[in-house]
Amino acid sequence: MRKGQETRERVVAQAAALFNVSGYAGTAISDIMAATGLEKGGIYRHFESKEQLALAAFDYAAEKVRERFAVGLAGHKHTVDTIIAFLDVFRSYAERPPLVGGCPILNTAIESDDTNPMLRERVRAVIDEWRETIRTLVQTGIARGEIRPEVDADRLALLIIATMEGAVMLARILETATPLEHAYTHLATYITQQVRLA
Known part of the structure; x- marks a missing residue:
């Protein structure tokens, strides 16, 4: 890897952490300079x-x-187990967020909803990926006879994402994993009892 590419990747990684903690608006170029050890010209x-x-x-x-x-x-192996694993990834954010500062999808969504349309579209694309993952799992599960045929895949996807991301936010604000644990338990029980067929 060329040195310039290595430098670029280091700047991106360190900026991502700064933005996730302080926000895009709250992070100045001087903060990125301090974190990376580069002058403004080196970043630009x-x-x-x-x-x-x-x-x-x-x-x-x-x-x-x-x-x-x-x-x-x-x-x-079972599609319901995979859906519950999806919940568990969110639950793990309390102890091991994917980036310092918490969930970057949630953080960016909150900050960019009205102020940065390009970031907003990036966030929406990730959420659409999550929705499609859950929809595909439900459709696969119905085809295999593992999920009840009347389950509305899109409704379940929205319920899971809204509940778990809301719990991520509350866990961060309240400084406790309890909201994530409760959200996980509630949804896992619901999916096991109301979604699972076999």
């Missing part, structure tokens, strides 16, 4: 603007989240 050699760096940092953070889900969902 790799990025045309702070906005371009913010997008690259979000993409980096989103990939860390994707990796966490890929590991968490791997190896389950």
Whole structure:
């Protein structure tokens, strides 16, 4: 890997952590300079603007989240077990967030909903990926006879994402894993009793 590429990746990783803790608006270029040890020109050699760096940092953070889900969902034979594993990935955020500062999808969604349409679209794309993952699992489970045929895949996907991301937010604000534990237990029970067929 060329030195310039290594530097760019280091800047992106360190900026992602800063943005996730202090927000995109709350992080100044001087903060990124301090974290990376680069002068302003060194940062702008790799990025045309702070906005371009913010997008690259979000993409980096989103990939860390994707990796966490890929590991968490791997190896389950029954589709319901895989859906419950999806919940468990969120539950793990209390002790092991994918990035310092908590869930970068939630943090970016809250900050960018009205102020940064490009970041908002990036967040929406990740949420759409989650929705599609759950919809596909439900459809696969119905086809295998593991999930009740009347289950509305999109409704379940929205319920899971809204509940677990809400619990992530509460856990962070209240500084306790209890909201995540309660949300996980409630949804896992519901899925086992109302979604699972066999």
